[in-house]
Amino acid sequence: xxxxxxxxxxxxxxxxxxxxxxxxxxxxxxxxxxxxxxxxxxxxxxxxxxxxxxxxxxxxxxxxxxxxxxxxxxxxxxxxxxxxxxxxxxxxxxxxxxxxxxxxxxxxxxxxxxxxxxxxxxxxxxxxxxxxxxxxxxxxxxxxxxx
Numbered sequence: 212x213x214x215x216x217x218x219x220x221x222x223x224x225x226x227x228x229x230x231x232x233x234x235x236x237x238x239x240x241x242x243x244x245x246x247x248x249x250x251x252x253x254x255x256x257x258x259x260x261x262x263x264x265x266x267x268x269x270x271x272x273x274x275x276x277x278x279x280x281x282x283x284x285x286x287x288x289x290x291x292x293x294x295x296x297x298x299x300x301x302x303x304x305x306x307x308x309x310x311x312x313x314x315x316x317x318x319x320x321x322x323x324x325x326x327x328x329x330x331x332x333x334x335x336x337x338x339x340x341x342x343x344x345x346x347x348x349x350x351x352x353x354x355x356x357x358x
Contacts (some may be wrong), residue, residue, distance in 0.1 A: 216240075216350075220248040220298075220318040222308050222339065225279050228324025232354040233283055236322040237290040245320075246294035249283050250312055251276045252304040273299070305342035318349055325353040 221236035223229040233249070240247040253272050280297040287295045298316070300307050313321060323339065344351050 216243045216245045216320040218248065218316065218318050219243075219245050219320045219322060220250055220312065220316060222304070222321065222323040223249055223251050223279065223283055224304075224324075226324055228354060228356050230324075231356065232322045232324045232352075233286070235352070235354055237287050237292060239320070239322070240287075241291050246296065247287050247292045248296045248298055248312075248316055248318065249280055249287065250298040250300070250308065251280055252307045252312075253299070253301040254304050255301055256303065269301075273301075304339045308339055309342045309346040310348065313347055313349055320350045320352065321347050322352045322354065325355045 216239065219236055219240050221229075221233050223233055236247060239245070253269070253276055276299055280299060284295050284297050296316075298312060300312065308321070308323070312318070325338075344353065
């Protein structure tokens with residue numbers, strides 16, 4: 212079999228859809244003997260409604276994200292993935308996940324849940340998955356809930 216993918220990045224946010232994307236990414240990485248990068252972007256726009264964001268709020272978000280990534284890393288290793296990397300960034304997930312993280316890590320496949328936001332937010336600003344499909348320099352697989 213030809214190895215199509217060598218470096219897979221899966222975007223995780225703790226949603227059901229991102230966990231389903233993780234499960235499929237683990238299977239695909241094992242099939243292709245690929246490395247797996249688990250990435251989460253702390254969305255700084257969540258803090259922009261306040262004039263002053265206490266450092267403790269950001270620290271709490273970072274702590275929760277780190278714990279989630281470490282749990283997912285362990286899951287990937289239990290699933291037979293030898294090379295697993297975790298990446299935690301802050302900023303706009305749409306721009307980080309549709310370009311910067313992919314090029315910095317030489318990713319050839321991005322996997323993401325099809326949704327993670329509520330319907331109103333998607334209508335106003337679009338989804339991270341949509342931005343990735345439009346702008347990513349590599350293949351993108353969006354995983355739908357329950358599929």
